[in-house]
Amino acid sequence: MWMTGAQVNIVIAAGGTGGHLYPAIALAKEFQRQDRENMVTFIGSGKQLENSILAHEGFSVAHIHVKGIVGRGLWASLKNVCLLPKAVWQSMKILRDRSADLVIGTGGYFSPPVVCAAALLKIRRIIMEPNAVPGLANRVVGPIADRVFLAFDGAKHYFHEAKVRVVGTPVREEFFRETTARQQGGKDTLLVFGGSQGAKAINTAVIDALKASSIMRETFAVIHQTGEVDHERVKAAYASSGVDVEVVPFLYDMPQVLQAATLVVARSGAGTLAELAVCGKPSILVPYPHATHNHQEHNARAVEQTGAAVVILEAELTGQRLAHEIERLMSHPERLGEMGAKSFAGRKVDATALMIQECRDLMNAMV
The missing domain is CATH 3.40.50.2000 (Glycogen Phosphorylase B;)
Incomplete structure (x- = not known):
C-alpha cells in the first residue's frame, strides 16, 4: 500500500x-x-x-x-x-x-x-x-x-x-514559472532546437534563413541548440554571419529559455509539444521524418489543426522557405499572438x- x-x-x-x-x-x-x-x-x-x-x-x-x-x-x-x-x-x-x-x-x-x-x-x-x-x-x-x-x-x-x-x-515544474518573452538589445528571441540530439536539417535551414533574411537578422537574437555532433559546424557557420546568436550543444536551462522565447523552431516530439503548450509559445514544427509510424508528423498535424503551429516537412525545408514563414509571422504580430494563445489553451x-x-x-x- x-x-x-x-x-x-x-x-x-x-x-x-x-x-x-x-x-x-x-x-x-x-x-x-x-x-x-x-x-x-x-x-x-x-x-x-x-x-x-x-x-x-x-x-x-x-x-x-x-x-x-x-x-x-x-x-x-x-x-x-x-x-x-x-x-x-x-x-x-x-x-x-x-x-x-x-x-x-x-x-x-x-x-x-x-x-x-x-x-x-x-x-x-x-x-x-x-x-x-x-x-x-x-x-x-x-x-x-x-x-x-x-x-x-x-x-x-x-x-x-x-x-x-x-x-x-508530464512537464517539469520549472516550465510553469512565468517569464515574459525577453529581448536582447531590442531584439526578440528565436529559439531553435532539434530535440536533445539536434537536427542537422533544421540547423542548416536556420543558418541559411538567417544569412538570406536581413529582416530576421534585425529582428532576432537567436538561441540555437545544435546537438553535440553538429555543434562545431554550426558554430563555424555563424562565425562570420553577423547574426546575434548563442550556439550551444545542449540547453540544460530549457525551461527558462523557452519561457523567454518569442518564436520557436523545433522538432515535434511529444515532450517538446507539451512544453510549448505549457509556455504558450507559437512554433514552426519540422517533424523528424524517420520517427516510428511517422508519429512526429501526426503530433505536429494535431497541433497545427488547433492553430498553434506551422508545419514544414523536412523534405520541403529550405532556408528560403523557413525565412518566408518566419517573416510572414513576424509581419503579422496579431497572428503570432493568436498562435501563442492557442498553444497555451492546449496545455494540460x-x-x-x-x-x-x-x-x-x-x-x-x-x-
Whole structure:
C-alpha cells in the first residue's frame, strides 16, 4: 500500500533521448516532492547524454544491454531480438535489488524488457505513451500493463479501454514559472532546437534563413541548440554571419529559455509539444521524418489543426522557405499572438498529478 511516510521504490525505464527522459523526470520529481521517502531509479542505455541529463537532475541510473528492432534491417533486428531475454534477466535483477514497488515504461526499446520483468515479478507496472500514434514498444507491452497513460485521445483504440487514462504529458515544474518573452538589445528571441540530439536539417535551414533574411537578422537574437555532433559546424557557420546568436550543444536551462522565447523552431516530439503548450509559445514544427509510424508528423498535424503551429516537412525545408514563414509571422504580430494563445489553451497542467494519483489508486487497490 502507498502511504505517506512509507518508502515507495519506483523504477522508470526511460533511455536514449530527452524526449523519453524529461516527461519521466517530471513524474519522478513529483513522486519525490510528494514524499521525500520515495526512491526513484532510472534504467537506461548508458549513453553520455542520458547519463548527463540524469546526473544533472539528481537521479541514479542502472543499465541494461538492449538495442532497437524497428528500422534496423532484418539481420540486425533478429540479432537484437536475441538480446531481449538477457535484458529481461538484467531488469529482474535490478528490480529485485531496488525492491521495486512500481515500474514505469516510457516507450522506446528500453521499456519492453523492464515491463516484462515487472510482470514476471508481479510488480505493478504502467506505461506512458505521449504520441498521437503509439510506438511498437508500448503496443507490445500494453496487454501486460496495469495502466496506460496517453496524451492524445486518438491513441485510445490501440489499448484495452479499461486500462487507458488520457491525461497529457508530464512537464517539469520549472516550465510553469512565468517569464515574459525577453529581448536582447531590442531584439526578440528565436529559439531553435532539434530535440536533445539536434537536427542537422533544421540547423542548416536556420543558418541559411538567417544569412538570406536581413529582416530576421534585425529582428532576432537567436538561441540555437545544435546537438553535440553538429555543434562545431554550426558554430563555424555563424562565425562570420553577423547574426546575434548563442550556439550551444545542449540547453540544460530549457525551461527558462523557452519561457523567454518569442518564436520557436523545433522538432515535434511529444515532450517538446507539451512544453510549448505549457509556455504558450507559437512554433514552426519540422517533424523528424524517420520517427516510428511517422508519429512526429501526426503530433505536429494535431497541433497545427488547433492553430498553434506551422508545419514544414523536412523534405520541403529550405532556408528560403523557413525565412518566408518566419517573416510572414513576424509581419503579422496579431497572428503570432493568436498562435501563442492557442498553444497555451492546449496545455494540460495536471498530467503529472493525475498520473501519480492513478498510481496511488492502483497500488492501494492491489494490496
